[in-house]
Every structure is written in structure tokens, then in C-alpha cells.
Amino acid sequence: MKNRFRPALAVAASVVAFAAAAPAIAGKTLDAVKQRGTVKCGVTNGVAGFSAPDTQGNWSGLDVDTCRAIAAAVLGDAKKVDFVPLNSQQRFSALQAGEIDILARNTTWTLTRDASLGFNFTTITYYDGQGFLVPKKLKVTSAKQLKNATICTQSGTTNEKNVSDYFRAQNIPVKTVVFESFEASFKAFFSGRCQAFTTDASALAGLRNKEAPNPDDYVILPELISKEPLAPLVRRGDDEWFAIAKWVPNALIEAEEFGVTQANADELKANSKDPAQQRLVGTGEDLGKLLGLDKEWSFRAIKAVGNYGEMFERNVGPKSVLKLPRGSNNLWNKGGLIYAPPVR
Amino acid sequence: MSREASRRGAWLAWVVQALLVLAVLAGAAWVVNHALEVLRSRGVRSGFDFLTEPAGFSISEGWIDFDASQPFWRAFLAGLVNTVRASVPAAIFSVVLGTLIGIGRLAPHVLLRGICTAYVELLRNVPLLVQLLMLAFAIANLLPDPTEPVRLLPGVWLSKGGLSVPWPVSVEGGWWPTHFEWPEKGDFGVSGGAALSPEYVTIVAGLSFYSAAFVAEIVRAGILSVSQGQVLAGQALGLTSVQQLRIVILPQALRVIVPSLTNQLLSLVKNSSLAVAVGYPELVSVANTTIGSNGRAFECIAIIMAVYLLLSLLISFGMNRYNARVALRGWR
Numbered sequence: 001m002k003n004r005f006r007p008a009l010a011v012a013a014s015v016v017a018f019a020a021a022a023p024a025i026a027g028k029t030l031d032a033v034k035q036r037g038t039v040k041c042g043v044t045n046g047v048a049g050f051s052a053p054d055t056q057g058n059w060s061g062l063d064v065d066t067c068r069a070i071a072a073a074v075l076g077d078a079k080k081v082d083f084v085p086l087n088s089q090q091r092f093s094a095l096q097a098g099e100i101d102i103l104a105r106n107t108t109w110t111l112t113r114d115a116s117l118g119f120n121f122t123t124i125t126y127y128d129g130q131g132f133l134v135p136k137k138l139k140v141t142s143a144k145q146l147k148n149a150t151i152c153t154q155s156g157t158t159n160e161k162n163v164s165d166y167f168r169a170q171n172i173p174v175k176t177v178v179f180e181s182f183e184a185s186f187k188a189f190f191s192g193r194c195q196a197f198t199t200d201a202s203a204l205a206g207l208r209n210k211e212a213p214n215p216d217d218y219v220i221l222p223e224l225i226s227k228e229p230l231a232p233l234v235r236r237g238d239d240e241w242f243a244i245a246k247w248v249p250n251a252l253i254e255a256e257e258f259g260v261t262q263a264n265a266d267e268l269k270a271n272s273k274d275p276a277q278q279r280l281v282g283t284g285e286d287l288g289k290l291l292g293l294d295k296e297w298s299f300r301a302i303k304a305v306g307n308y309g310e311m312f313e314r315n316v317g318p319k320s321v322l323k324l325p326r327g328s329n330n331l332w333n334k335g336g337l338i339y340a341p342p343v344r
Numbered sequence: 345m346s347r348e349a350s351r352r353g354a355w356l357a358w359v360v361q362a363l364l365v366l367a368v369l370a371g372a373a374w375v376v377n378h379a380l381e382v383l384r385s386r387g388v389r390s391g392f393d394f395l396t397e398p399a400g401f402s403i404s405e406g407w408i409d410f411d412a413s414q415p416f417w418r419a420f421l422a423g424l425v426n427t428v429r430a431s432v433p434a435a436i437f438s439v440v441l442g443t444l445i446g447i448g449r450l451a452p453h454v455l456l457r458g459i460c461t462a463y464v465e466l467l468r469n470v471p472l473l474v475q476l477l478m479l480a481f482a483i484a485n486l487l488p489d490p491t492e493p494v495r496l497l498p499g500v501w502l503s504k505g506g507l508s509v510p511w512p513v514s515v516e517g518g519w520w521p522t523h524f525e526w527p528e529k530g531d532f533g534v535s536g537g538a539a540l541s542p543e544y545v546t547i548v549a550g551l552s553f554y555s556a557a558f559v560a561e562i563v564r565a566g567i568l569s570v571s572q573g574q575v576l577a578g579q580a581l582g583l584t585s586v587q588q589l590r591i592v593i594l595p596q597a598l599r600v601i602v603p604s605l606t607n608q609l610l611s612l613v614k615n616s617s618l619a620v621a622v623g624y625p626e627l628v629s630v631a632n633t634t635i636g637s638n639g640r641a642f643e644c645i646a647i648i649m650a651v652y653l654l655l656s657l658l659i660s661f662g663m664n665r666y667n668a669r670v671a672l673r674g675w676r
Contacts, residue, residue, distance in 0.1 A: 117389075161637060164401050164411075178629065184623065
């Protein structure tokens with residue numbers, strides 16, 4: 001008789017066991033990262049200049065370098081990063097659920113995302129704006145001429161909303177065709193489905209160079225219709241990890257300002273008398289312990305990826321295929337907006 | 345076993361079942377509660393209050409006009425209507441096409457039988473997503489540019505921008521159509537009138553072709569389930585082969601066909617969510633956009649689940665009613 005109930009009891013027991021084993025609130029991210037030995041970094045599934053894998057599966061880009069710098073500072077090895085490619089709909093859930101430690105995925109800092117998703121944005125690593133790419137043969141010179149045009153874009157992005165806002169404000173009717181993946185959206189554009197494609201201007205340049213059948217057949221319109229400050233973000237409630245994610249990029253910016261480069265870091269470490277440089281290369285006062293790191297945290301980060309200017313040049317600037325001008329992304333004392341609070 | 349013992353056993357069974365249900369419910373409640381607690385502790389806002397806020401994105405096609413200043417709930421409604429707008433024609437096409445192919449698979453003619461068999465084997469063995477992407481690719485590459493549309497008939501234009509036809513419209517704010525709006529060729533392609541977008545054609549055609557392969561097999565099984573004697577009886581009465589099929593075989597085959605067909609229609613509606621991959625703005629697309637803008641993933645997924653559950657229950661209800669009509673009376 002008793003045997004009849006055994007399966008039922010087993011089910012009940014497993015339900016209780018599952019409930020008890022359900023995930024508890026994640027512990028400190030830094031401890032988890034050290035124990036695991038890698039930083040889990042959420043990136044795009046491929047935007048040239050920001051995060052894209054090459055044919056060997058090596059990731060490169062501005063966002064990728066930010067994660068590498070953090071790995072170098074925290075774990076002593078820039079290679080200890082697990083890159084998790086995420087599309088724009090997955091990215092926030094992945095961070096909320098703790099699948100990644102940091103999201104460095106050209107994500108725009110907005111009030112809603114900052115205040116209601118349980119995140120903290122760290123440091124703006126790229127000042128972008130949304131633009132339009134159109135075929136030259138349409139002879140369009142301004143976004144304001146796009147009346148009744150069809151515009152391709154990607155769903156779940158600020159771009160989709162900005163387009164609505166912009167053309168509504170101008171009282172210009174346009175149609176949008178919205179695709180789930182970035183790739184599907186630009187492929188539709190290049191196949192001729194839409195008369196314009198919209199996304200952040202930096203990505204437009206990459207697309208034109210990498211994906212267009214003939215780059216010279218396309219132009220980027222002059223209008224930038226939005227502010228898109230791109231910044232990495234971390235979960236709220238872990239101030240220690242937030243501080244690290246904030247100060248590693250800040251140190252790279254400060255390194256550019258004070259002339260510390262990948263090439264001269266060793267030499268400056270041996271000889272520099274400048275206190276600002278000494279703090280960056282780890283021979284001045286120990287700022288690392290305030291972050292829960294050692295004294296050479298920023299030295300390792302600079303050695304691994306170079307200072308902010310070098311990162312920019314290599315990934316999106318003159319030494320890259322994108323060849324984007326420094327513009328707003330120049331240092332604050334050179335007419336740009338890039339500004340780090342003092343590393344001291 | 346005494347009667348006393350068996351009664352005690354039945355009572356015990358009830359108690360254990362009740363406890364089991366309670367344990368499952370308590371477990372589920374605990375998991376949900378725990379998840380909400382974690383979200384709160386991480387500063388994540390939750391709840392369905394966002395539904396009344398303005399959505400901030402627009403939806404470019406469908407039966408419900410939607411612009412960015414309207415609230416999220418209306419966006420979800422427009423998405424739901426778009427899901428139905430794609431699923432219903434696809435269901436009708438797939439049943440018609442599938443029935444013809446199913447009959448074709450039993451045809452005496454070798455070539456016809458071969459084509460129908462090849463259709464079924466090819467279409468049902470390639471993933472639907474792949475078929476959709478291929479269709480979208482074909483449409484994107486074969487049709488002319490929107491700036492150089494082909495004029496099929498006066499007022500009917502075809503291009504990558506879709507198929508545009510004249511459509512009755514009302515004057516601003518009116519309820520009844522007062523005049524026809526004719527599509528016109530502009531700088532950026534055809535505008536005005538009504539347009540079947542390439543995305544819509546892709547999802548309806550893709551779903552129809554794919555589901556038709558399964559419907560064909562269901563129809564074939566249904567026909568084969570009718571005993572050969574019924575055909576002979578039809579022949580004895582002097583019915584033509586078409587009459588045999590229409591009057592004798594298919595009505596009896598329906599008893600086998602309808603329950604399986606219900607399953608097929610259910611999966612067709614659920615498969616319509618793949619439309620998001622080809623740019624058609626249906627429910628899942630709206631939900632994705634919403635998650636991207638306010639991060640309410642739990643809530644949006646709950647809405648998707650509820651809507652598909654509701655649609656599926658409606659289809660089951662309708663098909664079960666139909667099934668009751670075609671079933672053998674004696675069985676009820």
C-alpha cells in the first residue's frame with residue numbers, strides 16, 4: 001500500500017529541495033570574479049570598433065578593451081575575460097540575472113535604465129549620437145528630406161525611440177521597419193528594403209566600411225538626432241565592484257591626460273618624478289587598497305590596453321577601419337568631453 | 345483486502361494528493377516571492393504600471409494605428425492584432441494547401457504523388473526560421489527597388505517596399521470610407537493606399553508553406569483511416585472519384601483529421617512569434633522593444649505567455665466544438 005505514494009512523495013520532496021536550492025542573492029562580485037578567475041563581460045554580437053570577434057574568435061574593440069583593462073587590474077591578466085555576446089533585448093536581463101559581471105555593450109546611459117533597472121552606469125567611454133545612412137543615389141542631404149521614407153533599425157534600442165521622437169517633432173511622416181537583430185536590420189537596408197538606416201553614428205561608419213556592397217554608394221547624413229553617451233554598467237548593490245568598474249576606465253583617461261602610455265609605462269615606473277604619473281604606475285601613494293586591489297592595478301591596466309587615447313586610436317580612430325575623428329571624444333583640455341575625476 | 349482497509353486507502357490517497365498540491369503551490373509561491381524580493385533588493389522596478397505610460401516607439405503596420413505617444417497597452421494590443429492578422433490567413437492557406445497536397449500524396453498519378461511527397465519531406469524537415477530567412481532574402485533580392493517600382497495594374501505597384509493597392513479611406517476623423525486612396529510613386533517609393541509589406545508576406549507565406557506540409561500528412565492519415573470498403577460502396581453507387589472523396593471519404597476522415605489539425609493550428613499560432621526575426625511587428629516584437637526600453641522582462645514575458653495561452657485556448661475551444669460536430673454521434 002505504502003509504495004503507491006512513494007512517487008508522489010518524491011515529487012513533493014524534490015519541489016521542496018528545489019525551492020531551498022533556488023539562487024540566493026549573489027555575493028560580492030569581486031570575490032566571485034577572483035574565485036572564478038575570469039571577468040564575465042557582456043558585449044555585442046559584433047559591432048566593429050566596439051566589440052567584434054575576428055575569424056580566430058579574438059574579440060577586439062573599445063568595449064572589449066575596457067573589460068580587458070578591468071581583468072588586468074583585478075586578476076593581473078588581460079586575457080582572463082569571458083566575453084558573452086548579447087543582443088539588445090538580452091543584455092539587461094543577463095546583467096540582472098548575474099550571468100555577467102559587467103555590461104560593456106555600447107549601451108546608452110538614460111535615466112530610465114539608470115533608475116529603474118537596478119543598474120549603475122560607470123564612466124562614459126564614448127560620446128555618440130544617432131545618425132542616418134542613405135544611398136547616395138537618393139540625393140538626400142538632410143534627414144529632414146526623408147518624408148515618407150522607410151527607415152530600418154533594430155528593436156529594443158534607444159535608436160528606435162529617437163527616430164519616433166525626432167520625426168514626430170519635425171512633423172515628418174516616416175515608416176520604420178524594426179528587426180530583432182542588428183545584422184538583419186542592416187542587411188535589409190543594404191538589400192534596398194529601406195531608404196535609410198539609423199543607429200549610432202560610430203556604428204554607421206563601421207557598417208559602411210565593412211558591410212556595404214560598395215562603401216562609396218552610401219553617405220552619412222549630417223544630422224545627429226540624439227545624445228548617446230555610451231557607458232559600461234554594473235548591478236546595483238555592490239559598491240566595491242561599481243568603484244572598480246568606474247575607476248579603471250577613469251585611470252585610462254587620466255593616463256592619456258598625464259602622458260602615460262603602454263610603451264612608456266615601464267620607464268615611467270622606474271624614473272618618473274611626476275606624482276600624477278607615479279600614482280598611475282603604482283609608485284606613488286597606494287590607491288589600489290581603497291578599491292580592494294593592489295598597488296599596481298592601474299599600471300597593469302595601462303600595460304594591457306594602453307591609455308584611453310591609444311584605445312581610441314586602435315579601435316575606432318585613425319589606426320582602425322572606422323577612421324572616426326576624435327571630436328567629442330577628445331580629452332576635456334583638448335576641446336572634447338572626455339574627463340576623468342582625479343585619480344588621487 | 346477488507347472493505348474497511350480500501351476505504352482508508354482511498355481517504356489516504358486524497359490526503360496525500362491534497363498535500364502534494366499544497367506543496368507545489370507553496371513551492372511556486374515561494375519561488376515567485378523570492379524572485380520579487382531579489383529584484384527589489386537590487387533596485388529593479390517591477391509591476392505592470394508601465395502599461396499606461398506612453399510607449400515612445402511607433403509601429404509601422406497593422407490594423408490598429410499606433411504612434412509613439414500612445415500607451416504601452418495599446419502597443420501590445422496592436423502587436424496582438426498583428427499576430428492574429430498574420431496567423432489567420434496563414435491558417436486558412438495552410439489548411440487549403442495542406443489538404444490538396446495530402447490528397448495529392450495518395451493520387452494514382454506518379455509525378456503528382458512524387459511532387460507532393462517531395463514537398464512534404466522538404467518543407468517539414470527544414471527549420472521554419474531558416475525558411476523564413478530564405479523567403480525574406482528572396483523577396484529582398486528579387487523585387488525591384490522601392491524607387492523603381494513595377495506597375496502591375498493602374499494603382500497597383502510592386503517593389504521591395506511591398507505590394508501597394510488602392511484602398512478605401514475615410515476623411516479625417518470619419519468612420520466610414522468615403523473615397524479610394526490611390527498609391528502614388530514618390531521620391532522614396534510608393535506611398536498611400538494599402539500596402540502588403542514584404543515582412544507580412546514573408547511571415548504569412550512562410551507559416552502557410554511550412555504548416556501545409558504537416559497538414560498534408562494529417563489529411564493523408566485521415567483518408568487512409570477510412571476503410572477501403574467505403575470506397576467500394578461509393579463506386580457501387582456510381583459516384584465519380586471526386587464525389588467519393590467529397591461525400592464519402594473526407595467527412596469520415598475528418599474524425600481523425602480534426603484533433604491533429606487542432607495541434608497543428610496551435611503550433612502555427614505559436615510559430616508566428618518567429619515573425620520578429622524578419623521585421624514584422626507582432627506581439628513578441630513589441631514585447632522585445634518594451635523590454636529594451638524599460639527592462640520589465642518578467643512582466644513582458646508574462647504578457648506574451650498569457651496572450652498565447654488565451655489564443656491557444658480559443659483555438660482549442662473552437663476546434664473542439666467543430667470536432668464534436670464531425671465526431672460519430674454514438675461515441676458521445
